[in-house]
Amino acid sequence: MHIGYVQIPVGIAGPPLRTLFFRWRHECFVRRWDNQSSCSFRFVNATTAAELKFFIEDPMNFETLSDVFNKSSRFVRLQNIQCAIAGKSIHEIEGRGKSVVCEAIIKEEVVKNVLKIEVAALVELNMLKNRTCSAMDGVLGGFSAHASNIVSIVSIATGHDPSQNFESSRSNIRMEDVNDSKDLHISVTMPSIKVGTVGGGTQLSSQSACLNLLGVIGANREAPGSNARLLATIVAGSVLAGELSLMSATSAGQLVNSNMKYNRSSKDVT
Template identity: 40%
Template sequence: MLLSKLPLGAAALRVAQRRGAAALCSGALSDAAVLDKLASGQMAFHKLEAELGDPVRAMRLRREHLASTFGAGAHADAIRALPSDALDAAGFYGQVDGACCENVIGYVPLPVGTIGPYKIDGKAVYVPMATTEGALVASTHRGARAISASGGATTELLADGMTRAPALAMPSLKAAAELKRWLEDPASLDELNLAFKATSRFGRLLAVKVGIAGKYAHVRFKCFTGDAMGMNMVSKGVNKVVESILEKYPGTQLLGLSGNMCTDKKPSAINWIDGRGKSVAAEAILPASVVASVLKTTPAAVARLSVHKNLIGSALAGSIGGQNAHASNILTAIYLAAGQDPAQNVESSTCLTLCEEVPAATPGGESSLYVSCMMPSIEVGTVGGGTALAAQAACLGIMGVKGAGETPGANSQQLAKIVCASVMAGELSLLAALSVNHLVSAHMALGRRDRK
């Protein structure tokens, strides 16, 4: 059928015509020839659909190019394991049963894109993102490209501890205060750990903080959970500790294993200040020449906007942990791809983004842009929950963090670092676009295809 006969809107018709013309030019190329052009940089990775005029072929060749980039090994196997054409229904629903969902009636497909290669702590990483928001992957990839061209992102793990905070009713205020003093005494930690560690091979109690409201005590336990995100592990361990408390303090009642001082899936100052899960920071320094060539702006413009948007605007809004441009966007897309709990984006995406112009080190030299993100509550795991599903496990494999690490906690900590560095890339790209008013044009080009 001729393109002009297709029931398309004007914008979609133009896209189809361009792709049709591209197909006439590129359709004669064999798969091997396309892969050679990708490897040599003669064909743009993100323009395969337009170049080939065939989105299915573009997807398959992009996968093969990524797999060949990794060579033989687990990363290449993970690329090929990510479902693309057909669902293994028996395998998928078998993995879901008893672990991930109840009353199952089907599944919702989400497209998965990648950013990278992104240089994080000296290593090239590809990061899968599952989203239906046009321009998000492209924008984050742009930020990652700019950072990588400037030497890469540096990350640091600042803390690691999942929390659970049961609510207890004590006989009196005096008893509640006595409980607080005992639980917060460092000398009590070993005794509490005897009960906690009886429920887990990897979990251990790290710290205890008690909030008092009259005779009621809310006890916030912070625990190490290895490579698991750890809510179930911590709940079991804390439940055992509470049993020992009830024995030690007769008349105490457990009102609920979670009393909201944890705090899970709700914004809170305690997570912002004390952290929950992994607390991670990332930074990068970009020369003005890279900012201009890749991000189409200047260090001064990005830094100025960051102050007024991320700091002043968020202060006027009374935001808790919202001192950022759109951290939740990137984090949630990675969570969906990697089998994390997407509802935990509420506290996990709290982020402080800073940008500042660094003056030239020598007369006549160029200035630089310093960018950093601090995320105190990234709640991730590489074992348990949705990480066991084939597609999500493949995405973890692409990042090199599938399953348990040789050192307990190493894989989940690395995943948190990747999340923070990726958020920084997305933050940088959006701030750059806003600083020169490119946001609308980018979304119109990448996220508003006419389907009439």
């Protein structure tokens, strides 16, 4: 039963972070353009499951499957199908959502003067926090400091289901020194970003306004799917910027100091 709406504060990152972004050499590209999804089928035995797998992957049957699938929506189009068998079950594979890689090279002077940290310190912290500690903690979904936070806030602001965070926030943050160990190369690989710009919550007034602000509102009639792909790169770029910001603040001691100053109340302390 629908009873109303909950207002959520929305802001624009910057100017420091936004200004810093334009001073980087940065690039995002989509490794997998199409929005992937998957489903599973269970049969009485493995033989029947194998028969369906062969039928689905037979090029002669693709047109028939495509005709049926494409009738389900004005926007979706079947591109390809890949299957795998596990016992008497068959599962369509190829990941979910869009696969995006985003990278940036931050010059030594920016790391020192803006982020207030050394390149070597960031590289070491990333290895300890995002790699070693994540592995020891049994983290599911990748190696990052807070990618899920970024994905959640973008999802809510743009009308997406925040429960998809578990898949969409899967990420791998890498940092290494380059150019004779002077500059920092940072990259994020996100294999399953599930975003769109039509339907569902994207049509709500506030969320639609946020999509319009990002320049990805609705469907792009001239290049179908391009708005959703651009939104996926925006998510990845935001995660990269957020990781760099948090990791720098952590390494420089600014995170703890800021929390103690701005996130602690002495009002009720006696």
